[in-house]
Amino acid sequence: xxxxxxxxxxxxxxxxxxxxxxxxxxxxxxxxxxxxxxxxxxxxxxxxxxxxxxxxxxxxxxxxxxxxxxxxxxxxxxxxxxxxxxxxxxxxxxxxxxxxxxxxxxxxxxxxxxxxxxxxxxxxxxxxxxxxxxxxxxxxxxxxxxxxxxxxxxxxxxxxxxxxxxxxxxxxxxxxxxxxxxxxxxxxxxxxxxxxxxxxxxxxxxxxxxxxxxxxxxxxxxxxxxxxxxxxxxxxxxxxxxxxxxxxxxxxxxxxxxxxxxxxxxxxxxxxxxxxxxxxxxxxxxxxxxxxxxxxxxxxxxxxxxxx
Numbered sequence: 001x002x003x004x005x006x007x008x009x010x011x012x013x014x015x016x017x018x019x020x021x022x023x024x025x026x027x028x029x030x031x032x033x034x035x036x037x038x039x040x041x042x043x044x045x046x047x048x049x050x051x052x053x054x055x056x057x058x059x060x061x062x063x064x065x066x067x068x069x070x071x072x073x074x075x076x077x078x079x080x081x082x083x084x085x086x087x088x089x090x091x092x093x094x095x096x097x098x099x100x101x102x103x104x105x106x107x108x109x110x111x112x113x114x115x116x117x118x119x120x121x122x123x124x125x126x127x128x129x130x131x132x133x134x135x136x137x138x139x140x141x142x143x144x145x146x147x148x149x150x151x152x153x154x155x156x157x158x159x160x161x162x163x164x165x166x167x168x169x170x171x172x173x174x175x176x177x178x179x180x181x182x183x184x185x186x187x188x189x190x191x192x193x194x195x196x197x198x199x200x201x202x203x204x205x206x207x208x209x210x211x212x213x214x215x216x217x218x219x220x221x222x223x224x225x226x227x228x229x230x231x232x233x234x235x236x237x238x239x240x241x242x243x244x245x246x247x248x249x250x251x252x253x254x255x256x257x258x259x260x261x262x263x264x265x266x267x268x269x270x271x272x273x274x275x276x277x278x279x280x281x282x283x284x285x286x287x288x289x290x291x292x293x294x295x296x297x298x299x300x301x302x303x304x305x306x307x308x
Contacts, residue, residue, distance in 0.1 A: 001087040002077055004054075006113050013049070013087075017041040018110060019120045020051040020127060022164075025070035026079035028184045029122065029155040029162040034083035036152050037120045046117050047086040051109065052076070053093040060093055068217035070164060070171075072190065075215075089114075102128025106141050120150045157182050174220030176274040186227065186273035189215040189254070193265045196255065206294055208240075208255040209265045211272060218254060223278045225301035228258060229271035235261060238294075238301040239272060242281035257294075259302060276304045 017040045023030045034050060041048035058067045071079065073090070080088050091097070091109075100108075105128050110116040119138055127133040138149045154161045162182045170179040171187060180186045189211075196210030221242035228235045239256045256272060258265075278300050284290040 002081075003087060003089045005092055006089050006109065008113065013047060013114050015044070015046040015117050016049045016114045017044060017046050017118045017120060018049045018051060018114055018116050021122065021125060022056055023050070023052050023076060023080060024056060024164045025167055025183060026076060026083075027162050027164065027167060027182055028157055031083060031184060032155050033120055033122055033152045034080060034085065036150060038084040040118055040120065040150065041086070044117055048084070049087045049089060049114060050080055050085055051089045051091060051114075052080070054090050055093055057093050057098065060095060061098060068168065069215070070167060070187070070217060072214050075188075075190065099129050102133025102137055103141065104128075105133065106138070110147070111145055116147045118148045118150060120152060123151050123153045168217060171217055171219045174222050174277045174280075176219050176224065177276055179219075180275075186275050187219065188229075188271050188273040189213040189218065190269065190271045191215075191254070193268050193270060195266065196253065205291065206257055206298075207262075208257045209270065211254045211256060211270060213254055213272075219274055219277070221281045223281065223297050225275045225278060225304040226256060227273040227275060227305070228256060229273070230265075230268065235259070236301070236305045237272075238278070238298050239274070240281065245281065245283040257298065259298065275308055278304070 017037050019033050019037045021030065021033070037048045037050065040046075054073050056067065056069060058065055077088055077090070110119065119142070121135065121138065125135070135149065135151060142149050156162065158178060158181055160166060160182075167179050167182050167187075170176075170182070176187055191211040191213035193209045194212045196208065218241055224239045224241070226237045226239045228237045236259045237256045238259070239254060241254050243252050254272070256270070278297055284293060
């Protein structure tokens with residue numbers, strides 16, 4: 001069940017295990033929290049619920065930061081649902097909501113609406129007006145109102161604490177394999193196939209799908225081995241992110257060549273998962289040289305995807 005907002009009396013929760021957070025990316029650290037919620041709900045014979053926000057609080061409180069999110073709202077809910085939760089509650093985040101005192105938030109949402117039995121949070125989570133809500137406050141209110149608090153400590157991968165900010169930094173450097181290990185899956189974007197320049201098929205003999213991504217963050221410019229989700233199909237491919245510098249006045253784009261595929265993709269919605277970066281984007285002295293390199297890139301993508 002997905003609830004967009006949770007007005008009083010709108011949902012019939014009777015006994016829940018709840019977590020709360022932004023969950024951008026739904027990475028390994030988030031998944032550890034969601035798994036604990038699922039486990040404890042089974043043990044307590046309760047409903048497992050995650051509370052999150054839309055838009056991301058920083059989009060409202062610090063719009064000048066221009067924070068690029070790792071997931072669209074739809075992707076985030078889908079990934080959270082895959083953790084076995086009974087419900088996801090998406091609270092609309094506004095400046096007025098940001099001013100809600102932490103104690104009032106717990107009373108209004110956890111106690112009155114969700115009938116919480118246990119709260120599961122990350123080790124450093126804060127909430128409420130001025131981030132005044134913390135683990136100590138939750139434990140204090142838990143003693144008063146009869147719920148317990150569990151803390152999930154940081155998850156490490158590749159010797160680093162997993163975080164959304166670290167994943168963003170990895171993607172900006174084109175380190176999609178490292179980012180994938182922190183996420184627990186390849187980083188993916190979704191978008192609609194739109195009309196491009198037509199250069200791939202006409203000039204190079206290599207048709208590509210020009211995808212307009214819905215996600216706010218693309219990996220660094222370059223050539224990638226990718227998997228493409230088309231409905232229920234998962235297709236291998238090679239992707240270019242950048243401006244195609246061999247051609248003059250190139251526009252920034254995400255173009256994907258599907259291996260061993262023929263057909264019209266215009267208007268379709270595709271998902272692109274970045275498996276490995278093959279090389280940086282660069283300018284070639286001729287179209288022939290570019291075509292030869294693209295064929296080499298396609299061969300390299302086949303090898304990478306076969307290993308994966």
